[in-house]
Amino acid sequence: MTGDAILDEFRDAGALLEGHFILSSGLRSPVFLQKMRIFEDPVRTERVCGALGKLIRETFGQVDMVVSPAIGGIIPGYETARALGCKAVFVEREDGEFQLRRGFEIPQGARVVMVEDIVTTGLSSRECIAAIQKHPGTLVGAACIVDRSNGKADVGVPLIALTRLDVPAYPADQLPPELAAIPATKPGSRAITA
Numbered sequence: 001m002t003g004d005a006i007l008d009e010f011r012d013a014g015a016l017l018e019g020h021f022i023l024s025s026g027l028r029s030p031v032f033l034q035k036m037r038i039f040e041d042p043v044r045t046e047r048v049c050g051a052l053g054k055l056i057r058e059t060f061g062q063v064d065m066v067v068s069p070a071i072g073g074i075i076p077g078y079e080t081a082r083a084l085g086c087k088a089v090f091v092e093r094e095d096g097e098f099q100l101r102r103g104f105e106i107p108q109g110a111r112v113v114m115v116e117d118i119v120t121t122g123l124s125s126r127e128c129i130a131a132i133q134k135h136p137g138t139l140v141g142a143a144c145i146v147d148r149s150n151g152k153a154d155v156g157v158p159l160i161a162l163t164r165l166d167v168p169a170y171p172a173d174q175l176p177p178e179l180a181a182i183p184a185t186k187p188g189s190r191a192i193t194a
Helices: 005-014 042-060 075-082 123-132
Strands: 016-022 026-031 063-067 085-096 098-101 111-119 140-145 157-165
Touching: 005 016, 005 042, 005 140, 005 157, 042 111, 042 140, 042 157, 063 075, 063 123, 075 085, 075 111, 085 111, 085 123, 098 123, 111 123, 123 140
Parallel strands: 063 085, 063 111, 111 140, 140 157
Antiparallel strands: 016 026, 085 098
8 A cells, every 4th residue: 555545545534634633742733643533444444454564574574463552553453463464462551651461471582563553753652662672572663554753753663654744743832823723622532741
């Protein structure tokens, strides 16, 4: 799938929103990707995550395990692992820090890829990667459906994406006039961190 085809999937699902949005980082943006509109459709999810699995295999070779951050990364992580024919687990917060729970383990020698839905600043990806690195196994890289940072986010390992966007994001006190003129909404699920 090309980057344009991925964006078409978002458009067709009503998941590419335009307006004035407050991102979970606290930054403001004229574009929001409501990824759950993609994931509510199993056929669309299979198509998109199948493409991500193909890109992972082409870039990193065969992997044994996909690890994703809860909650937003669980569906794409699982579906990408299914396309790769490997296991899928997720990390979740315990005392404010991502941890493997529920009896999940990363075995010695396992080739692991971290899968995320959308990367903006890379914060949740870095936190997920830090949790993975506390376990045996080899973290070969990270993958996401959309890299909103257009390759600028440093997650600490090689990051591949089905598409990269150069979408502006602004601190609340540095909005361009056209964005400041639109009422802000917070469509995501995560609490604002800044």
